[in-house]
Amino acid sequence: MPSPSFHAPETREAAIALLAADPGARPLSGGTDLVVQMRSGRFVPSAVVDLKRIAGMSGVRAMGEGFAIGAATPCTALKADAALAAAWPGVVEAANLIGSVQVRNRATMAGNLCNASPAADSVPALAAANARVLVAGPNGEREVPVLDIPLSPGKTSLTPGEFVAEIRLPPRLERGGDAYLRSTPRTEMDIAVAGAGVSVEMAPDGTCAAARIALGAVGPKVVLVEEAAAALVGTRLDDAALEAMAVAIRAACHPIDDKRGTVAYRKAMAATLARRALFIAVKRAGGAA
Amino acid sequence: MNAPEKPEAFQHFRHVGTRPVRPDGIDKVTGKAVFGPDFKAAGMLWGAIVRSPHPHARIVSIDSRKAEALPGVKAIVTGRDFPSLQSQVMAVGESSSDVVDIAKNCLALDKALYEGHAVAAVAATSPEAAREAVALIAVEYEVLPHVLGLEEALAEGAPLVNEANFTRGVEPKPDAPSNASMQVTVDRGDVEAALAGAAAVVAGRYTMEPVHQGYLEPHACVASWNADGQAQIWASSQGHFAIRSLVASTLMIPQADIRVTPLEIGGGFGGKTTVYLEPVAMLLSKKAGRPVRLAMSREEVFKASGPAPGAVIEVRIGADAEGTLVAADIDFKYHSGAFAAITASSGVASAIGHYKVGAIRVVGTEVLCNRPATKAYRAPGAPQVNFAVESAIDELAAKLGLDPLELRLRNAVAPGDPQTSGVPYGKIGWIECLDAAKAHPHWSAPLGKNQGRGIAGGYWGNYGGPSTAAVSLGEDGSVLVTTGSPDIGGSRASMAIMAAETLELPYESVRCTITDTSSIGFSMVTGGSRVTFATGKAVIEAATKVRDTLRERGEDVGCRTRGGRMARRRRGLRRRREGG
Amino acid sequence: MSKLHITTTINGDAAEFLCDPAATLLDVLRGELDLTGSKEGCGSGDCGACTVVLDGEMVCSCLVLAAEAEGRVIATIEGVAEGNALHPVQRQFLEKGALQCGFCTPGFIVAAKALVDRNPDPTETEIRYWLAGNLCRCTGYDKIVRAVQAAAAELRQERTPA
Structure with missing residues (x-):
């Protein structure tokens, strides 16, 4: 198998041109998935376009009250950004559950998203946080919800020449909080058997004003479960509301049976994890859960 | 010295019982130590191996013309490059293999017997060229039905891994080939009668999958074979004399012609007591006239080097009302993988050898299947059957209302008692060990939530063996x-x-x-x-x-x-x- | 495909190499530069035996393309000791017997040094999480944790002005 060509462009335009010119080309940020695929021969791109030398691709910057995270920002760097970690702790924690410290020093949330694994840890957290991504491509830039990117395991909606340039998180919600939890056989270096990201906004009267719940590893792609969130809105998160949420979650799960977990186990765990993540998110929102 | 106190039992020694810094320590904490994949020889070529994508396939043809034409490619070998070998059992450490099988495992001859089975090998001037050459070698396979499971392999009409395999250890000799490569039986006393008269009988079926030794260092070697017949091999292994004897017998050359230099070994756990790469690197080196390095990737290690066998084990054990074991009926089947193994022998010896039992019948069967050949792994053949028997003993204790330790103590063998083979035990310390556990406060301490307590025994023999x-x-x-x-x-x-x-x-x-x-x-x-x-x-x-x-x-x-x-x-x- | 010419700094020294675009940093360290202290146990970022420090952060060199190293600063196991003076982490690995076969040891030492460089007093939990990406198949983790604790203590003493 012939080796790919390697490019390290310094502008977005150059990167777009390289990617658009060759449908077999792939962008490289952390490389923790791509290099493994190349090594095993599972996928060998015809060209590798390293995004890390493009200005603005690495690091977190304020965007109004919100945040713009460069696609090549490694997961560990997210922790170092105090404002981001305070506003979206669930997202930062989710990204820092991936792999080991060595892996997180390279791995990026954009890569986690574009690898399109249903078990990607950062994606349910991003979806719950209502993150959007900036896609750069030959036809200009477009901003889409984070869950518009993955289509099915290993497949994305990106068209030739396009790449995710930035992940955008909204401002911290007033009386809002988020959290992500996953279940794995080992505490570290493992892939989620089920995962749940929750973002919640509490009303001054202590009822739930808004919620977003996203699940990982329980279907071919990460899913946002609107029915589960709707079950919470307007309630004081009483047992009936929590049970309604759990029912909606179990209904939204379409997991596979494999050596990592059975269908029944994954469904049950998704509901349990969502409930626990909800409590953490409410606490972070300043609530009493 | 990192243990300030010398244990009481060692007080009369000056050094024994102390824990000085190991002599190879500095090399290992500075990265200077040379492990198998670290060694280079001047003028060395890089090898790579073509592996079968099929678990069972006849090799119809191997066309290497395109690979030969690739710049930098210096040698290509297949199973045909081994000499024509006569069956001969080679004992290595705790297991033994037929030299014909060892050679065929290094490079398939007529059939690929498992996914990842080596089919051809190349040597080239760079790792990239070697990998590219591997991709250019066209192997035509006739895909055959394959079998992975133990019971599937023994079922009527199962695909035969080796058409010339007739079960050894069965009288009379079977008249048809099968996937059972060997059966070992110990039958003493009237098991059925004893079970019928037992106060309590437990029966269980236990299954487990093959488990790889998982040493962190993948296999690697460099071989250099000169025109005068003299050769050098640098490799990490659990025994470089074993490499010498296996290379000499698979290539039919005198042992004195081969000088094997041991490199630091990054773990073996029994799995590095055989050869996978060395004979192939030798063949490549002879063809190319240069030293050749072969190294496995992690994927190759998992696909093509030996795990411990998986097992299906059926156990029936009976005891009288006092908790004396009266009978045990144990039938276990072990994966041999693609080639015959002998772990069933040690499995039979280990199964229930640590208890006195009135009547026993232990039948161990080695089963060929389309998986990599199993290899030694920490007391090869013992832990699988031991897990099943000890689990059953626990259930028997529960049934009898006895403390599981007490049941073991009542039936534990003592020095002078016969082993399963009949040879009497020497000093083994088994009863002393159980007594010590029983006396320990942990055995009687109250258990908290989600806490449990267990005990298990086991059998394994130890031997000296020659060393210089x-x-x-x-x-x-x-x-x-x-x-x-x-x-x-x-x-x-x-x-x-x-x-x-x-x-x-x-x-x-x-x-x-x-x-x-x-x-x-x-x-x-x-x-x-x-x-x-x-x-x-x-x-x-x-x-x-x-x-x-x-x-x-x-x-x-x-x-x-x-x-x-x-x-x-x-x-x-x-x-x-x-x-x- | 022609080779790429890469200029970098390794263990404080300027280094240049030619590499295939698909070669990893680990391939080049071991193959081209003869820095075989970094090991390949898995090639997929699971075992940590290839751990190096890249621009101040520890990474699996098997997950970095060699071409990415252009202009970067790399530290490997070969640069941990200063000449013949072992780093406290190395010395404590020896003193505490924190190695059996030694194959995983370089990766553990590079990772442990990266920890004590930034955290002078790591807790056992912090050490265990930090080293979660390093596998020791001979299962000597407990001694490794003790060695890192002892090295951190030694470094704290060194740093404390008399």
Whole structure:
């Protein structure tokens, strides 16, 4: 198998041109998935376009009250950004559950998203946080919800020449909080058997004003479960509301049976994890859960 | 020294029982130590292996013309490059294999027998060229039905892994081939009658999958085979003498022509007591006229090197009302993988050998299937059946309302009792161990939430086996210990301690080297917990010889020495013997 | 495909090499530069035996393309000791017997040094999480944790002005 060509462009335009010119080309940020695929021969791109030398691709910057995270920002760097970690702790924690410290020093949330694994840890957290991504491509830039990117395991909606340039998180919600939890056989270096990201906004009267719940590893792609969130809105998160949420979650799960977990186990765990993540998110929102 | 206190039992020793820094320590914490994949030879070529994508397929043809035309490709070999071999069983460590199978496992001959089975190999001037050449070798396969499971493999009409396999150990000899390569049976007493009369009987079926040894260092070697027939191999293994004998017998060349130099070994756990790459690297080197390196990736290790067998085990055990075991009926099937293995023998010995049982029937069957050939892994053949039997013993204790430790204690074998083979036990400490556990506060401490407590016993034999050691004294009084036993976890320190103890010298004045097969006498593999014992014994004997000789010579020139009288007496005896 | 010419700094020294675009940093360290202290146990970022420090952060060199190293600063196991003076982490690995076969050891030492460089007093939990990406198949983790604790203590003492 012939080796790919390697490019390290310094502008977005150059990167777009390289990617658009060759449908077999792939962008490289952390490389923790791509290099493994190349090594095993599972996928060998015809060209590798390293995004890390493009200005603005690495690091977190304020965007109004919100945040713009460069696609090549490694997961560990997210922790170092105090404002981001305070506003979206669930997202930062989710990204820092991936792999080991060595892996997180390279791995990026954009890569986690574009690898399109249903078990990607950062994606349910991003979806719950209502993150959007900036896609750069030959036809200009477009901003889409984070869950518009993955289509099915290993497949994305990106068209030739396009790449995710930035992940955008909204401002911290007033009386809002988020959290992500996953279940794995080992505490570290493992892939989620089920995962749940929750973002919640509490009303001054202590009822739930808004919620977003996203699940990982329980279907071919990460899913946002609107029915589960709707079950919470307007309630004081009483047992009936929590049970309604759990029912909606179990209904939204379409997991596979494999050596990592059975269908029944994954469904049950998704509901349990969502409930626990909800409590953490409410606490972070300043609530009493 | 990192253990300030020497255990009580070792007080009369100067060095034994201390924990000095190991002699190979600095090399290992600085990255200087040369492991299997680290070694390079001048002018070396890089090898790569073509592996079967099918679990079972006839190799119709191998077309390597495109690969041969690739710049930098210097040699390509297939299973046809091995000499025509006669069946011969080679004993290595705790297991043995037929030399024909070893060669076929290194490179498939007519059939690929598991996914990842090596089919051809190339040597080229760069790793990239070697990998590219592998992709250019066109192998035409006739895909055959395959079988992975134990019971599927034994079922009527199952695809045959080896059409010439007739089960060994069965009388009369079967008239049709099957996937059962060997059956070992021990049948003593009337098991059925005893079970029928038992106060309590438990029955269980236990299954487990093959488990890989998982050493962190993938297999790697460099081989250089000259036109005059002399060859050198550098490799990490649990026994470089085993590499020498397996390479010599698979390539039909004299052992003296092969000098194997041991490199540091990154874990083996039984799995590095055979050859996968060395004979292939030799063949490539002979064709290319240059040293050739072959190294596995992690994926190759998992696909093509031996795991421990998976198993299906059925157990029935019965006891009388007092908890005396009256009968055990144990039937287990082990994966051999693609080639015959012998783990069933040790499985039968281990199954229930640690208990006194009135009547036993143990049947172990080795089963061929389209998986990599199983290899030794920590007490090969024992843990699988042991897990099943000990689980059943626990259930029996529950049924009898007995403490599981008590049930074991009531039936534990003692010195003098026969093993499953009939050979009486020596001092084994099994009852003492159970007594100590019983007396320990942990056995009776109340359990908290989500806490449990368990106990299990097991059987394994230990043996010495041949080892060679040389101890030499420098003109300055420093000491060199040389052995042929690869150090897999610190045995150099053990050897130096034993030599220092014997010679009454400081630990630091003794240095230990593990040398190549041409520089020291035969030493069996590092495995079976034998090196500290057997090689250590050789070191002690060699060091004692040095000490006694020194004393003799000292006295000859008129020195007064400690222990001199003893040396004089021994010398006198020898003179008398020589004179007589 | 022609080779790429890469200029970098390794263990404080300027280094240049030619590499295939698909070669990893680990391939080049071991193959081209003869820095075989970094090991390949898995090639997929699971075992940590290839751990190096890249621009101040520890990474698996098997997950970095060699071409990415252009202009970067790399530290490997070969640069941990200063000449013949072992780093406290190395010395404590020896003192505490924190290695059996030694194959995983370089990766553990590079990772442990990266920890004590930034955290002078790591808790056992912090050490265990930090080293979660390093596998020791001979299962000597407990001694490794003790060695890292002892090295951190030693470094704290060194740093404390008399």
